[in-house]
Amino acid sequence: EAQVTQNPRYLITVTGKKLTVTCSQNMNHEYMSWYRQDPGLGLRQIYYSMNVEVTDKGDVPEGYKVSRKEKRNFPLILESPSPNQTSLYFCASSLWGTGPSEQYFGPGTRLTVT
Amino acid sequence: QQQVKQSPQSLIVQKGGISIINCAYENTAFDYFPWYQQFPGKGPALLIAIRPDVSEKKEGRFTISFNKSAKQFSLHIMDSQPGDSATYFCAASQNDYKLSFGAGTTVTVRA
Numbered sequence: 001e002a003q004v005t006q007n008p009r010y011l012i013t014v015t016g017k018k019l020t021v022t023c024s025q026n027m028n029h030e031y032m033s034w035y036r037q038d039p040g041l042g043l044r045q046i047y048y049s050m051n052v053e054v055t056d057k058g059d060v061p062e063g064y065k066v067s068r069k070e071k072r073n074f075p076l077i078l079e080s081p082s083p084n085q086t087s088l089y090f091c092a093s094s095l096w097g098t099g100p101s102e103q104y105f106g107p108g109t110r111l112t113v114t
Numbered sequence: 115q116q117q118v119k120q121s122p123q124s125l126i127v128q129k130g131g132i133s134i135i136n137c138a139y140e141n142t143a144f145d146y147f148p149w150y151q152q153f154p155g156k157g158p159a160l161l162i163a164i165r166p167d168v169s170e171k172k173e174g175r176f177t178i179s180f181n182k183s184a185k186q187f188s189l190h191i192m193d194s195q196p197g198d199s200a201t202y203f204c205a206a207s208q209n210d211y212k213l214s215f216g217a218g219t220t221v222t223v224r225a
Binding site for chain 2: 004033042048090097100102103105108
């Protein structure tokens with residue numbers, strides 16, 4: 001089954017404790033992206049990657065890091081989480097370079113930072 | 115600053131009625147306008163999309179209307195059903211570049 005998986009689905013942590021949210025896709029997509037979803041703000045892009053070893057900042061990159069060492073994986077790293085990073089996070093993937101294409105979203109990770 | 119402005123924030127419609135969600139944008143370089151549907155506890159999923167060379171696209175009960183001169187586009191849900199209750203996001207992108215999303219509209223269809 002074609003899908004984007006994220007782990008964990010739920011995470012409660014404390015301020016300053018480094019964490020990683022994993023994202024993996026099995027569709028051989030070049031493009032991967034991380035979004036955060038907050039009430040009244042919709043989906044805002046954090047980082048994106050157009051292929052292996054190619055990443056760039058989205059609209060709200062502060063406090064986040066990413067890496068793309070393999071085509072299928074795109075982990076999101078919070079080096080020192082803060083309460084304002086409490087949010088619902090989505091990973092997405094799509095084809096790239098062949099015209100506009102559907103983005104496939106993962107099931108989401110709900111993060112709470114206390 | 116949100117590049118795509120979406121309204122209303124929420125709406126309630128009776129079963130069989132029409133739901134209308136509106137979006138507006140400023141960047142005239144946008145050339146792809148998708149709508150995503152999100153059910154509680156799930157990630158968004160593509161519902162329907164339009165390019166600016168057409169003024170309307172229909173897929174089943176869902177229709178996008180596009181007004182290039184006004185820089186507006188809208189989603190119409192005809193014969194709304196309880197199963198359509200979800201959050202809908204409009205979005206826009208240019209040259210196959212990243213998507214900019216609207217703030218979302220929560221649609222509740224009452225039986």
